[in-house]
Amino acid sequence: MPDHQSNSKLPGSTDVLIVGAGPTGLALACALHSQGIDYVLVDRSASGAVHSRAAAVHARTLESLATIGAADALIAKGRAGRSFTARDGQRSVIHTPFDELDTPYPFVLAVPQQTTERVLEERLAELGGTVHRRTALLALSELFPGMNAMLSSEETGEVRALRARWVVGCDGLHSTVREQSGIPFVGHEKPHNFALIEFTMDWSGPEGEITFFFSPAGLLAVSHLQGETYRAVALVDDDTPALDAAGVQALLDARGPSAAGAKVGEIRMSSTWRVRHRLADTFGQGPVFLVGDAAHVHSPVGAQGMNTGLQDAFNLSWKLAAVVKGEAGPALLRTYNAERRPMAQGLLAFAAQLHEISTMSDPGKIRLRNDVLHAVGQLPEVRAWLAGRLAQLSVSYGTGDDPGPGVGDRMPPRPGMAAGLGWSLLLPPGAGLAAAQAAAEEIPVPVAVAEADGLPHAVLVRPDGHVALTAPASSAAELPGRLEEWLHRDWPAAA
Numbered sequence: 001m002p003d004h005q006s007n008s009k010l011p012g013s014t015d016v017l018i019v020g021a022g023p024t025g026l027a028l029a030c031a032l033h034s035q036g037i038d039y040v041l042v043d044r045s046a047s048g049a050v051h052s053r054a055a056a057v058h059a060r061t062l063e064s065l066a067t068i069g070a071a072d073a074l075i076a077k078g079r080a081g082r083s084f085t086a087r088d089g090q091r092s093v094i095h096t097p098f099d100e101l102d103t104p105y106p107f108v109l110a111v112p113q114q115t116t117e118r119v120l121e122e123r124l125a126e127l128g129g130t131v132h133r134r135t136a137l138l139a140l141s142e143l144f145p146g147m148n149a150m151l152s153s154e155e156t157g158e159v160r161a162l163r164a165r166w167v168v169g170c171d172g173l174h175s176t177v178r179e180q181s182g183i184p185f186v187g188h189e190k191p192h193n194f195a196l197i198e199f200t201m202d203w204s205g206p207e208g209e210i211t212f213f214f215s216p217a218g219l220l221a222v223s224h225l226q227g228e229t230y231r232a233v234a235l236v237d238d239d240t241p242a243l244d245a246a247g248v249q250a251l252l253d254a255r256g257p258s259a260a261g262a263k264v265g266e267i268r269m270s271s272t273w274r275v276r277h278r279l280a281d282t283f284g285q286g287p288v289f290l291v292g293d294a295a296h297v298h299s300p301v302g303a304q305g306m307n308t309g310l311q312d313a314f315n316l317s318w319k320l321a322a323v324v325k326g327e328a329g330p331a332l333l334r335t336y337n338a339e340r341r342p343m344a345q346g347l348l349a350f351a352a353q354l355h356e357i358s359t360m361s362d363p364g365k366i367r368l369r370n371d372v373l374h375a376v377g378q379l380p381e382v383r384a385w386l387a388g389r390l391a392q393l394s395v396s397y398g399t400g401d402d403p404g405p406g407v408g409d410r411m412p413p414r415p416g417m418a419a420g421l422g423w424s425l426l427l428p429p430g431a432g433l434a435a436a437q438a439a440a441e442e443i444p445v446p447v448a449v450a451e452a453d454g455l456p457h458a459v460l461v462r463p464d465g466h467v468a469l470t471a472p473a474s475s476a477a478e479l480p481g482r483l484e485e486w487l488h489r490d491w492p493a494a495a
Contacts, residue, residue: 010040010042010132010135010151010160010162011040011162012160012161012162012163013162013163013164014038014039014040014162014163014164014165015037015038015039015164015165015166015320015324016032016037016038016039016040016164016165016166016167016168016320016324017039017040017042017147017149017162017164017166017167017168018032018039018040018041018042018168018170019042019043019137019149019167019168019169019170019171019175019176019177020042020043020169020170020171020172020175020292020294021041021042021043021045021048021117021121021131021133021170022043022049022113022117022170022172022292022293023054023113023116023117023120023292023306023309023310024170024291024292024293024306024309024310024312024313025041025043025168025170025171025291025292025313026041026117026120026121026123026124026131027064027065027068027070027120027310027313027314027317028168028170028291028313028316028317029041029124029129029131030068030069030070030120030123030124030127030129031067031068031313031314031317031318031321031421032317032320032321033124033127033128033129034067034068034069034127034420034421035317035318035321035325035421036321036325037320037321037324037325038324040132040162040164041124041129041130041131041132042131042132042133042135042136042137042151043131043132043133043135044133044134044135044136044137044154045133045134046133046134047133048114048117048118048121049113049114049117053113053196053273053300053305054112054113054116054300054303054305054306055110055111055112055113055223055225055231055303056081056108056109056110056111056210056223056303056307057074057078057108057109057111057116057306057307058108058109058303058307058390058391058392059098059101059103059105059106059107059108059391059392059393060103060307060311060391060392060393060395060410061306061307061310061311061392062074062075062103062104062105062109063103063104063105063413063465064310064311064314064464064465065310066104066413067314067420067421067463068123068420068421069123069126069420070119070120070123071105073119073122073123074109074111074115074116074119075105075109077111077115077119077226078109078110078111078115078225078226079109079110079111079224079225079226080107080108080109080110080208081098081107081108081109081110081208081209081210081223081224082097082098082099082106082107082208082209083095083096083097083098083099083208083209083210084096084098084108084209084210084212084386084387084390085206085209085210085211085212086211086212086213086214086373087206087211087212087213087214088213088214088215088370089213089215089256091370091374092374093214093370093373093374093377094373094374094376094377094383094386095377095383096377096383096386096387096390097383097387098387098391100384100387101387101388101391101393102393102412103391103393103412103413104413108210108303108390108391110210110223110224110225110231111225111226112198112225112231113306116306134153134154134155135151135152135153135154136151136152136154136176137149137150137151137171137176137177137180138150138151138152138159139180140167140177140180140181140288142286143163145165145287146163146164146165146166146167146287147163147164147166147167147287147288148161148162148163148164149161149162149163149164149167164287165287165324166287166288166289166320166333167287167288167289168288168289168290168291168316169181169288169289169290169291169294169295170291170292170294170309170313171294172292172293172294173276173278173293173294173297175290175293175294177288177290177294178280178290178294178295181285181288183280183281183282183285183288183290184280184281185278185279185280185281186278186279186280186281187276187277187278187279187297188276188277188278192235192274192275192355192359193235193236193237193238193240193272193273193274193275194233194234194235194236194272194273194274194275194300195232195233195234195236195240195242195243195251195270195271195272196231196232196233196269196270196271196272196273197231197232197233197234197243197248197267197269197270197271198225198229198230198231198267198268198269198270199229199230199232199245199248199264199265199266199267199268199270200228200229200230200264200265200266200268201228201230201252201262201263201264201265202228202261202262202263202265203252203261203262203263204261205222205256205262207224210223210303211223212358213255213256214358214366214369214370214373215254215255215256216363216366217254217255218234218235218236218254218255218359218361219233219234219235219255219358219359220232220233220234220235220251220252220255220256221233221234222252222256228265229268232248232251232252233300234251234255235358235359236272240272241272242270242271242272243267243270244267244270245264245265245266245267248264248267248270249262249263249264252264275298275299275300275355276297276298277297277298277299277348277351277352278296278297278298279295279296279341279344279345279348280294280295280296280341282337282341282494283295283312283336283337283340283341283344284333284334284336284337289316289333289336289337291309291312291313291316292306292308292309292310292312292313293305293309295309295312295340295341295344296308296309296344296347296348298347298348298351298352298355299351299352299354299355303390304347304350304351304390304392307392308343308344308347308392311340311392311395312340312344314421314464315336315339315340315464316336316340317421317464318421318462318463318464319332319333319335319336320333321421322487327444327445327487328487328488329487329488329489329490331488331489331490331491332487332489332491334491334492334493334494335491337493337494338491338492338493338494339397339408341494342494343395343397350389357369357373393410393412394410395410396408396409396410396466397466398467402470403456403457404456405455405459405467405470406467406470407467407468407469407470408466408467409466409467410465410466410467411424411426411459411461411465411466411467413465414426414450414452415450415452416448416449416450416451416452417448417450417461418446418447418448418463419448421463421464422446422447422448422463423445423446423447423448423460423461423462423463423483424447424448424449424450424460424461425440425447425448425449425450425458425459425460425461425476425479425480426449426450426451426452426455426458426459426461427449427450427451427452427455427458427459427473427476428451428452428453428455428456428457428458428473429451429453430451430473431451431458431473431474431476432473432474432476432477433449433450433451435476435477436449436458436476436477436479436480437449438477439477439478439479439480439481440480442480442481443480443481443483443484444484445483445484445487447460447480447483455473457470457471457472457473458470458471458472458473458475458476458479460479460480460482460483468483468486469482469483469486
């Protein structure tokens with residue numbers, strides 16, 4: 001594997017060219033590096049983000065980050081929120097606790113995106129990788145069986161060609177990879193502007209939760225980051241400039257709980273932006289793939305964007321690795337678009353619904369909304385559904401017809417599962433552990449085998465934590481043999 005530590009010299013070729021070193025590009029690079037795959041990661045900026053919009057990392061994302069050894073370091077730099085709560089002043093409209101989720105991370109981590117990027121870049125360096133910064137993608141062209149990328153060094157002005165078997169666009173809303181590939185990015189702007197502010201504050205308001213204030217004066221979301229720093233996202237008028245301390249104080253006084261006695265201190269970052277909802281026509285076109293904001297953008301309500309992009313990266317990473325190593329046929333890569341685009345399409349609909357619910361302006365509709373949410377929020381089933389949806393633990397690539405965990409469902413982490421990005425075979429206790437282990441040793445793909453309580457059948461779990469195959473407990477030893485056929489299946493292109 002080539003040396004990834006040199007930041008001055010680009011190679012002439014690579015297996016995977018990753019364009020964009022935000023959270024998704026860095027996570028993809030870490031995942032590929034940990035699997036021994038040759039890649040090049042480039043970014044036109046001289047350093048990581050200074051300010052950013054995302055500030056919440058959900059449980060499913062932390063599970064994935066754990067597979068590349070980045071979860072613990074990130075958790076140490078954030079603050080765990082044990083619930084999502086919508087309030088109308090002092091009144092709790094709907095309270096959604098995360099404590100009962102079946103995950104090692106039953107919380108939402110409040111942490112700025114720039115911190116997430118820093119942790120991921122540090123992890124990449126620990127693995128032996130780097131980012132080729134101040135390097136911009138100028139053009140992409142087909143060069144069978146992959147792509148030819150023209151890259152420009154903004155430091156030296158040199159333009160170089162790099163041959164890549166695959167190119168992954170992690171380069172955001174204005175993706176050069178998407179534009180060069182001619183992939184339409186269809187959508188629209190929502191008629192709402194949001195202000196984003198990070199600031200210090202003294203208050204006696206709710207702690208240990210991500211709080212949305214559904215005020216008649218407008219939406220306000222507040223989360224406590226580390227130390228005295230808070231982050232607020234607020235619906236504002238179109239011509240609102242970046243807010244100063246007095247403006248943030250006025251927002252809190254008008255929309256937050258009056259009894260909290262909020263006193264704004266230092267403004268550390270303040271900006272405004274307009275909400276966009278867009279979805280790429282395809283996430284994969286030949287040897288080119290789109291990940292994160294290059295593929296989908298939507299409202300910040302629900303904090304789903306960055307988390308979804310990171311799940312894109314982990315879904316794609318193990319498939320690329322399997323194909324490069326010869327463990328799987330190239331058709332496996334078709335499942336990236338087949339799985340992630342419908343999921344993103346559903347997410348955009350979910351985010352749009354949350355957006356519409358959260359940004360109502362008619363006082364009568366606001367009162368009705370708050371009363372309805374308060375009523376349905378008393379149902380444990382509703383709270384559990386919303387917690388799982390927000391935490392992205394309910395994402396499935398299956399049909400829902402099989403008893404859980406079924407094919408495509410997420411398998412919650414269990415002791416004995418593969419460390420890192422590996423395959424796992426889990427079976428009910430007493431279902432023939434020794435025979436299953438012997439069968440796993442007969443195939444070239446490493447498979448960790450373990451017993452897990454509460455399973456109705458045996459499950460073969462993919463490196464990204466989703467179930468690939470199931471079998472009755474008595475037939476668990478057949479699953480390793482079926483894996484080889486599964487990896488070389490002629491997967492259809494997405495409809």
